[in-house]
Amino acid sequence: MIVVGIDVGSKNIHVVVLRDGEVASRVAVPSGFEQEEAARSGLADAVAAAGVTHGDIEYVVATGVGRKAIPFVQHRVTEVAADAKGAFSLMPAVRTIIDVGADEARAIRVDAGGKVVDFAANEKCAAGAGAFVEAMSRALEVSLTRFGEISLESTETIPMNAQCTVFAESEVVSLIHSNTSLKDIAKAVHDAMAGRVSAMVRRAGLEEAVAIGGGVACNVGFVKALEETLDVRELHVLPDPEYLGAYGAALIAADLLVEREDRA
Amino acid sequence: MTEEKHEFWRWSERIWRADGIDWKEAGSITVGVDVGSVSSQAVVLTDGRLFAFCSTRTGSNSPDSAIKAVGGALQGTGMTIEDAQYVVGTGYGRVNVPFANRAITEIACHARGANFMAGSGVRTILDMGGQDCKVIRCDDKGKVLNFIMNDKCAAGTGRGMEVIADTLGVPIEDIGARSFEIDEEPAPVSNVCTVFAKSEATALLKAGWSVNRVLAAYCSAMAERVVSLIDRIGVEKDFFITGGIAKNVGVVRRIERKIGVEAVKLPAKSNLDPQIAGALGAALFAYALLRKEQKAGAAA
């Protein structure tokens, strides 16, 4: 059984191919300005990497903000549904799932059966998602990876005044000009973002075990800052976190395929 | 006499002085200093009458910006800040005006200044500054009855407009006029957030939109953001607009259209610049507080 999950994000498109329930391939491509074209290209790459052909695919489920832009799917699900499915499958002990992407962040609480009980989102404001840290790293001309790593070296707590990505860019530049060390600024930036994400998590309700996925989960500085702000025993970073949505969508595709076959 | 200095292509600094006033003959000299996040102004009153003002770009240091603004206003007069009998500081950097007797919020100062500049009929003031946007309802004396401010989010502020100006490569002073050089008014840009609006503008250009059309869509979106702020406390005539974006007809005219009220415009011959409303209000507060002090002193 070959099924596919596609997560059409505003920045990147992630594709996961499952063969009999196991991950056969994972591909990420930039969304660019033509989402449909990028999705087709990503799908082609994933199919090739899985060693199958287009004709082998039995079911495709799409999720993500741009899921309506691609026509070649059998079903579409919300990011909340996809994230919950994916995280619960990877970690049945999870009760709070956090997904932090480039433009949006969300927190989902699930019950012991993996059913969604509540959720909250940070959307439409860049300061509440990955775009914030990314913009700061660009303003300081540091790679995003290094920016996260270097924040771990700081022992200072500098609160940021600006709560908007645009204003924060000016603030970090003036901090650098006033000789604040890069590591302290990096920590301040990650702390600020962690504050907004943890407030969002509390809106959904915080219940352990807590897991995090989405592209920003790859940022070690952010994960540490969030762990501190949430004050939990452990913040579990899901494997291949940026593929969480696509993975969940693929699992849903597998379920729907079985359902369809049962009905037939 | 007026002097205009163009230091950045973004906007011009300005110094103005009244003709025919000998400040040494004045009974009282009061000063208002408005240190904003983007620009700073100083206004000097002699006997409550406008003597001089200066509008300059804020530097990285608030006290220095205050000194620079006052220095600009007093340039060539022989007056120094020590000659001022009462100084009020306002704006984002108001606590950092080194020679101020008192700090008063920009809300109260704007209302007072607008009342002086545009008349006692003013009841609603919209100030679109570099890093904030505020709407103030006041009475006929310029006392604040209701206010709302947004300084958290760049959308609807000068910084938001600067980001789009940079993205589209259009000097900020040209945006307003160019936003009307279009065939049909487009729908506003859908994203409130400046960061996302910037990506949206780029995508629209790629999809074949002309720069003017994108400017129009952005000005329309900014006008909508500002109108939602105005709607929260309501608009009553006379309606007056201050702040940097007051000079952007692309945003101003769209706001007027949406709320169905035209803003009062200062007469073309007027020397007053809407950007000095805060500092002017501060100087007027200084004048009133000085007179109060003098009366109390006389009574004692």
Place this chain on the structure above:
Amino acid sequence: MIANYGYRDGSGEYYVTIDTDRCIECEARWCVDACPQSLFAIEADDYDDEVATIAVTARKQLKEKCSGCKPSGGYESLPCTTACLPAAITHSW
């Protein structure tokens, strides 16, 4: 004077409004202790009246600061609006 503290950003509108004409009459000032985030302070305003204001640093973070008191935070009604005797405080969300 109606003082609206807060902001509107892409995600919504978050204003805490204080009617200072009502606030002036209050001697109890229970709002200051009622808020778990200590957002309220009593200060002299521009017209020299001692009224409640929202702490300057908090004004740009109301969505985060107030989230603990909103329904999902376990509160049924807001501590600040309940504690305010002259009913001077309202929330926009």
